[in-house]
Amino acid sequence: MMNFDYVRPASVADAIAAASEKGAAYLASGTNLLDLMKGGVSRPSRLVDVTRLPGLDRIERLADGSLRIGALVRNADLAHDAEFVRNYPAVAEALLSGASAQLRNAATVGGNLLQRTRCAYFYDIGSACNKRWPGAGCDALDGENRLHAVLGWSEGCIATHPSDFCVPLVALDAVVEIEGKDGRRELPLEALHRLPGDAPAHETELERGELIVALRLPAAAQNFAAHARYIKVRERTSYAFAVVSAAAALRIEDGAIREARLALGGVAAKPWRSREAEQLLAGAAPDAARYREAARAALAGAKPSGDNAFKIELAQRIVVRALSLAAQGTPARVAALPASPFSSLPGA
Amino acid sequence: MTLEINLTRDPAHLRHGSNMGQPLTRTDGILKVTGKARYAADNHPAGMLYAVIATSCIARGRVKSLDVAAAKRHPGVVDVMTPAHKPELAEDPDAKGNPFAFRMELLQSDEVRYANQAIAVVIAETLEAATEGAVLLSPHYQVEIARVGLDAGEVYAPPVVGIGNPAEVVHGDIDAGLAAATKLTDATYETPAQYHNAMEPHAIVAVWDGDRLFIDTPSQGMAFAQMRVAGLFGIPPGNIHINSPFLGGGFGSKGLISGPQVLGIMAAKLVGRPVKLVLRRSQMYGPVGHRPPTRQRLRIGTDDAGMLTAIDHHARITTSSFDDFYEPAADASHTLYAAPAIHTAHEAVRVDTGTPLFMRAPGEATGSIALESAIDEAAFACGIDPLEFRLKNYAEVEPTTGKPFSSKALRQCYAKAAERFGWARRPLAPKQMRDENGYLVGWGMGTATFPAIMFQGNARAVIRADGRGVMETGAHDMGQGAWTALAQISADSLGLDLDQLTFRSGSSDLPDAGIAGGSGHTATVGAAIHNAGAAVIAKLAELATADERSPLFGAGNAGVIARGGRLHRRDDEARSESYADILARAGLAEVDGMGSGAADPAAQSQYAMHAHGAVFAEVKVDPDLGQIRATRMVGAFAAGRIINPLLVQSQLYGGMIWGLSFALHEEAVMDHRSGRILNANLAEYHVPVNADVPPMDVITVDEHDPHVNPLGIKGVGEIGITGSAGAVANAVWHATGIRIRRFPIRIEEMVMGLGD
């Protein structure tokens, strides 16, 4: 492995200063970054280890009823926090459907948001990839791309964002708190990741040196707790990224959907919120025909980027499934195989 | 349990033992779970350097340049081994001295034959420095268009397939058989490239001392490795000391020493210091063998009564551009079903990959999933239950040779597994069953079979003055528990309790135990041990019966019985003497004896020898989302004598999980342009996780086989895959009505097939 500097700043300000230099990268638990470094995909000259920064590992309820989750909270700790599970069940389900128990124990909230795509050509330094090397071309375009994007892609890049966690988060209007040289700012999570366009290497709205310090779920996010699900189809029951996933959250009153939230995972370079579908659902009775209509609306702009037309069909069916299950009500406890279509199997 | 085994050397003497048949846990289990077992890469001799291979990222062409200077400038880098700078070899690594001497890339030229091929080796003080040095070599290539996949080039008939099997076998008149069919099932199946992916990567620690070589490396065949290394370096095999006490799995990929391991030895020679070389996971996708992709066309003819009239099985397989290994996929059709006409043939295509090699059930696994799927299709075409169809066409003798089976309890396997599974309630038509959650439910079955193979192996037995025994044999424990089972046989072979026995293994300094492969290790080494024990007991008996001071004096003709560390007169068991007393009186520190084990050619020419089994699987399929999950598997296997039921069970479970993996998960994804493998890691090369493994039942059916070998052992290491893969695939069809013929079964096929 290449030699690099390693610094472990004592404060957020020091961290930002250390990371503002060219070639520097933040290191959280490294479950993504270290793999990329070992493969030669990322070659930072300096790692700024943020894991010991004080105060970023807390989950706190703020006065306005929102929930603030420090960027260093571990995925597993968040997913097993009883109050969190009660209030944001679909988020817990998404977290627990990701990676493996060992990885979740290590992975941080900030790292999960900023994990890179799993496009195999991005990982294979022998391949051309516009993300790794702007202008090099995209080998995925005519390559093995059955799992690539069907929404929001460009000829420059057809990769997807792989996070499960982000999917219900964008549905619930999560906000990212960012600190940089010029102070603190906020960004809706939905605006954090960029679609590839003609600059696939420019993946997020973060400026050099900016640190995610926290994630915030607004008070209203809790209103969906009774009807919220995350469904993830993958090629094995655990320890696999989503082929397609969906988060559905409904506020049902008097037998009608008052408000709906819907987002898809594994379909685009960002967690994909569908306001079109949400609008179709708002005010409607919870029924399958309406779910199908919503699903069509959510995928209306989809087109295959390769051998992946099936994902458009599958995504619609997952939307229908997620909405149906959400309407049935959040289960009393998260199943042993969270977000699996088979979570209803005995022993599953 | 007491068992009586006839001595092969001197039938006058009997040995009694109670160790075989016991469900003992692995003798090395505690060492492994406490981390005390030292695997090859755990060794760290003084002065050791680290070697890291730089691998090619193109699949075909030449290396035009390497920036050796940049690598050497990197702090910690000691040397860089390249085609221009390497120790001289005594033998061309491309020479084909014997069919098992597969060509290896030892930097003999700048040619690139496949992606992930070694193009240089960087040797450094630390692993990190060597790794970075390899990056700094920044190779430039002259790229040629890679040949990828089953349609990559000219198709030709291979000279032989597997280990010297004919590429084409004809039994009966295939054209007449096909013409006689009133129904013809004609289907083409595809299986993907697969990689062994043992948990422990190939690793070597090499230390030269003059012209003696000491190596720690995982090996399924130490004597083979010794011979190969001896040839390459021009030293006597006896100068090479291989230490291989533990393997973290091999599955065939450690059967023959691989190029990267030899590069570690070369690196140590180049720098004159001990060197450790460990492959990275991604580097295991190339130079250490794989299961090649296959395309198999099966034509199955049946008559109105549902009797087979013909099986025509044609397999296309890939091999490397520079060597010859041909997966004998179509051979799976030779033994299972009684058809008057059977024709199997292979054709091959050369592609730019490493040479495919033996991977757990080579040929049997690929052939089985195609054959069992086709049989299922044929049964349905005839409107007959798949089990009934198989029973109707049950082979009473080996169809292609006409030989009787040495033993074959397949009927009992079918019956027991079907009963345990509840097969009788299965509707004939697909897509008939749903569970309470609305998932589609399907039941499928497959027949398992694997030949009972033996290699050549030796063992040395010793009884020491204190009456304790020692058994020495260079056997290989890949984690399957071979040593435990072999120790059980050893104890019985010497008439001792297990705690009176020291079992020594895992070193090439011990008698050659042959290769641990072909599911033949226990049979081969077990026979050698059995015979070595017999030799020692015979010597002890000779000493005692010839000595008038012994209570056994004069018992020579009646014979003795060895049991519990004593010899007893056979005609008067009250008269006995301990081994220790016999040796003490003879004034001997020990007696020893050698034994060897190998197949008996006479029995082989007379009988067909195979293990058999039947596997039943249940899957559930989400009717909208298409995700598949196996929910139940039952397998019954008849594999001769079971030495250790616990170990056998875990081998069979493991095999069945491989079958499940074959049907639903496993596939190396290769870029069709570059020939690079895109999922060369355990995150994306999917095998089942625990959550994918259903509750499984393994039943072993007793089989007494007097012909296979003196102990009646057939082997269980590979059979579990066969039958299982087809059973799962057939269950998916039965659940959905969708017949998928390209494996693994992918979610898109379910999603698109299940549309409303």
Ligand SMILES: Cc1cc2nc3c(=O)[nH]c(=O)nc-3n(C[C@H](O)[C@H](O)[C@H](O)COP(=O)(O)OP(=O)(O)OC[C@H]3O[C@@H](n4cnc5c(N)ncnc54)[C@H](O)[C@@H]3O)c2cc1C
């Ligand atoms: C085998 C495997 C399987 C996986 N499966 C799944 C899955 O199924 N679903 C899923 O969602 N995820 C999956 N993951 C991804 C996993 O969730 C991420 O690796 C993990 O969340 C990253 O967190 P980390 O703390 O280790 O981040 P790191 O690896 O330390 O960092 C990741 C990136 O974020 C940056 N970064 C980290 N923290 C901050 C911060 N506070 N501010 C600014 N930048 C920051 C780093 O510079 C780096 O670029 C899998 C990972 C592996 C290795």
Ligand code: SF4
């Ligand atoms: S899809 Fe994007 S990440 Fe993948 S190779 Fe193309 S540019 Fe790179």
